[in-house]
Amino acid sequence: MQESNKPENPLAGLTEVAQISTAYRSNRKNGKNGTDLFKVYYTQDHYDLIHRNQPRRVEVMNIKAIIELDFSKIRDVDQLYEALAEKFGFPDSYGKNADAVIDCLFGLRYPKEGMTKISLDPTEKIIIQTKNVTSAQQKTREALIFIIEFVNYKCQFKETPSSLLLLLER
Numbered sequence: 001m002q003e004s005n006k007p008e009n010p011l012a013g014l015t016e017v018a019q020i021s022t023a024y025r026s027n028r029k030n031g032k033n034g035t036d037l038f039k040v041y042y043t044q045d046h047y048d049l050i051h052r053n054q055p056r057r058v059e060v061m062n063i064k065a066i067i068e069l070d071f072s073k074i075r076d077v078d079q080l081y082e083a084l085a086e087k088f089g090f091p092d093s094y095g096k097n098a099d100a101v102i103d104c105l106f107g108l109r110y111p112k113e114g115m116t117k118i119s120l121d122p123t124e125k126i127i128i129q130t131k132n133v134t135s136a137q138q139k140t141r142e143a144l145i146f147i148i149e150f151v152n153y154k155c156q157f158k159e160t161p162s163s164l165l166l167l168l169e170r
Helices: 044-050 077-088 098-109 138-157
Strands: 019-026 035-042 062-070 124-131 164-167
Touching (some): 062 077, 077 098, 077 138, 098 138, 124 138, 138 164
Parallel strands (some): 124 164
Antiparallel strands (some): 019 035
């Protein structure tokens, strides 16, 4: 029997996310214009495999906290706002809508504003890790992605590093 020349899966057994690469995508679907910034995470071995012939552009992440959102307990957008307010410590007077949540989360880098009980220095990031995200309503998932995307867009506009990373788990 002839041996297969197919290479072994180079991604098998890799577990530790250690490197980051910035990529851009054109968002022309659903009538949206412009370019959105998103990040792609790799293990060191995966990064080396994909980018072996390219100059290295790697940013080491300084993660201050991992905030977990369990979507088996978050049934709609209002409950998402409540969960984010509780996890990040928004002031009682925040507006309970997407704009207010975005403003509060943007305040992570501006602790004097008092928008969250958590603060970040310019090198730190927070991971928002979801659990059971597939059980959430489509509108709720889209709201979370929109909020994080817009907070990071505001950071980019103010020429500061993105403050939030999103880790989706089924």
